Amino acid sequence: MTQYMFSVHHEVGEEMPSGDDVQRMFTQVDAFNQKVTDAGIWVFAGGLEPIETTTTVDATGSEPIITDGPFTEAKEWIGGFWVLEAPDLDAALKLAIEASAACEGRVEVRPFQSE
Amino acid sequence: MTTDLEIERIFREEHGRVVASLIRRFGDIDVAEDAAAEALLAAVERWSVDGVPPNPGGWLTTTAVRKGIDKIRRESHRDAKYQQALMIADDTPHAPTGPVEDDRLRLIFTCCHPALAPEARVALTLRLLGGLTVPEIASAFLVSETTMGQRITRAKKKIAAANIPYRVPSAEDLPGRLTGVLAVLYLVFNEGYLATSGPDPMRVDLTAEAIRLGRLLRSLLPTEPEVAGLLALMLLTDARRAARFADGVLVPLTEQDRATWDPAEIDEGLALVRECLAVNRPGSYQIQAAVNAVHTSARTAADTDWSQIAALYGQLLAITPSPVVALNRAVALSELDGPAVGLAEVDRLDLPTYHLWHSTRAELLRRLDRPDAARAAYDAALALTDNAAERAYLTRRRDEL
Numbered sequence: 001m002t003q004y005m006f007s008v009h010h011e012v013g014e015e016m017p018s019g020d021d022v023q024r025m026f027t028q029v030d031a032f033n034q035k036v037t038d039a040g041i042w043v044f045a046g047g048l049e050p051i052e053t054t055t056t057v058d059a060t061g062s063e064p065i066i067t068d069g070p071f072t073e074a075k076e077w078i079g080g081f082w083v084l085e086a087p088d089l090d091a092a093l094k095l096a097i098e099a100s101a102a103c104e105g106r107v108e109v110r111p112f113q114s115e
Numbered sequence: 116m117t118t119d120l121e122i123e124r125i126f127r128e129e130h131g132r133v134v135a136s137l138i139r140r141f142g143d144i145d146v147a148e149d150a151a152a153e154a155l156l157a158a159v160e161r162w163s164v165d166g167v168p169p170n171p172g173g174w175l176t177t178t179a180v181r182k183g184i185d186k187i188r189r190e191s192h193r194d195a196k197y198q199q200a201l202m203i204a205d206d207t208p209h210a211p212t213g214p215v216e217d218d219r220l221r222l223i224f225t226c227c228h229p230a231l232a233p234e235a236r237v238a239l240t241l242r243l244l245g246g247l248t249v250p251e252i253a254s255a256f257l258v259s260e261t262t263m264g265q266r267i268t269r270a271k272k273k274i275a276a277a278n279i280p281y282r283v284p285s286a287e288d289l290p291g292r293l294t295g296v297l298a299v300l301y302l303v304f305n306e307g308y309l310a311t312s313g314p315d316p317m318r319v320d321l322t323a324e325a326i327r328l329g330r331l332l333r334s335l336l337p338t339e340p341e342v343a344g345l346l347a348l349m350l351l352t353d354a355r356r357a358a359r360f361a362d363g364v365l366v367p368l369t370e371q372d373r374a375t376w377d378p379a380e381i382d383e384g385l386a387l388v389r390e391c392l393a394v395n396r397p398g399s400y401q402i403q404a405a406v407n408a409v410h411t412s413a414r415t416a417a418d419t420d421w422s423q424i425a426a427l428y429g430q431l432l433a434i435t436p437s438p439v440v441a442l443n444r445a446v447a448l449s450e451l452d453g454p455a456v457g458l459a460e461v462d463r464l465d466l467p468t469y470h471l472w473h474s475t476r477a478e479l480l481r482r483l484d485r486p487d488a489a490r491a492a493y494d495a496a497l498a499l500t501d502n503a504a505e506r507a508y509l510t511r512r513r514d515e516l
Binding site: 092111113 | 228230282288
């Protein structure tokens with residue numbers, strides 16, 4: 001089994017859903033979460049607060065530097081993600097199709113290093 | 116005495132079979148390729164003295180497996196890749212009479228996986244199944260060896276890291292995935308048939324390789340009509356190869372010397388088209404093959420059954436609505452109903468970046484006796500193509516006005 005990260009990407013300036021749309025997406029995502037939990041392939045998942053809440057820490061120099069906001073002026077940001085187990089990429093892509101439909105957003109699939 | 120050249124030819128012929136079975140055996144493409152390369156060295160040494168064994172593919176596979184296992188034992192202490200390969204090798208007993216055909220089919224689907232970039236699919240397919248070397252593939256696609264090497268390495272790395280399966284897709288996924296495989300073969304063929312640029316207008320190495328892979332796929336999936344359709348399309352197109360160029364200038368279909376068309380390829384292609392018609396599950400490659408069957412069945416250009424061709428393009432347009440198909444249909448209509456009707460159809464299409472749209476307009480404008488407009492259209496077509504033979508033809512036509 002390989003672990004994959006399924007990250008949900010948004011673009012800066014993209015209009016965020018509200019009201020009934022959010023409710024519908026929550027219901028869809030809940031159903032997907034239940035399904036992958038029942039299948040025993042759920043590792044971790046979560047939604048993230050908006051990108052404005054980001055703090056960047058850089059301890060590569062002599063003194064750690066703490067700054068408000070993301071490291072780069074990113075055009076894209078991650079709204080949330082799943083970590084799920086799948087036997088291979090084909091199975092992972094099938095999960096991604098369901099995940100993308102559930103959260104109504106683009107999903108990137110990326111494998112974790114094996115060790 | 117067997118020459119190195121002969122051994123290389125056999126190796127290339129057997130490459131897909133050998134590497135495909137080694138990948139299943141070792142679970143790693145790099146390990147499989149290394150082992151196959153060592154087996155080639157052993158073959159050059161042995162066969163040049165003893166001659167080619169009765170089953171060269173089997174000999175190469177057996178030798179490569181032995182070389183691979185030796186190497187794994189040597190390197191497993193320090194290299195995780197080889198350690199992993201050994202683990203896979205340990206629980207997969209080697210079966211020399213096993214489903215080797217299926218291994219090549221697995222390999223095709225892995226090489227043409229939709230998660231790989233299109234240019235990487237083409238390169239991997241030619242490298243692993245076709246047995247072409249990295250320099251050969253690089254020169255075929257006019258990129259540097261370094262670029263092509265990196266492209267292939269990156270693709271192999273993704274296959275391993277993302278765990279792209281080595282498996283024939285399930286019946287449910289097969290039609291969609293097969294479309295991707297056929298697209299790769301047709302892309303290789305087309306790049307060979309009319310090179311996008313470079314000194315050679317035609318790359319016989321690529322067309323021959325695409326046909327060889329098409330035959331292989333056909334033998335592996337004999338009941339898929341689109342596989343037969345693509346093979347027929349490539350054969351019927353390739354059959355006209357000898358007539359397509361005269362002194363470096365492209366010769367259009369209607370002006371070709373039909374006596375130089377390859378009768379064996381035409382017969383094979385026509386038989387496949389008839390088989391497809393009997394199966395009656397039409398698809399886009401089958402219809403394009405049928406169009407070419409109509410062309411190759413006409414004794415002279417004047418005998419061409421244009422109404423049949425227009426009907427076939429109409430059918431193709433219904434399943435793949437694309438302006439390029441509509442352009443081909445417009446050409447057939449202009450033969451049936453005259454250049455004014457054809458031009459009206461062509462002008463309705465939005466293909467300003469496609470050189471054949473401009474050259475088709477140019478030909479129709481010429482027939483309508485509008486030389487100035489025709490000249491401008493030839494110029495527009497010339498600005499959009501780098502193929503030397505095509506350029507020579509368009510220039511000649513323009514200058515005849």
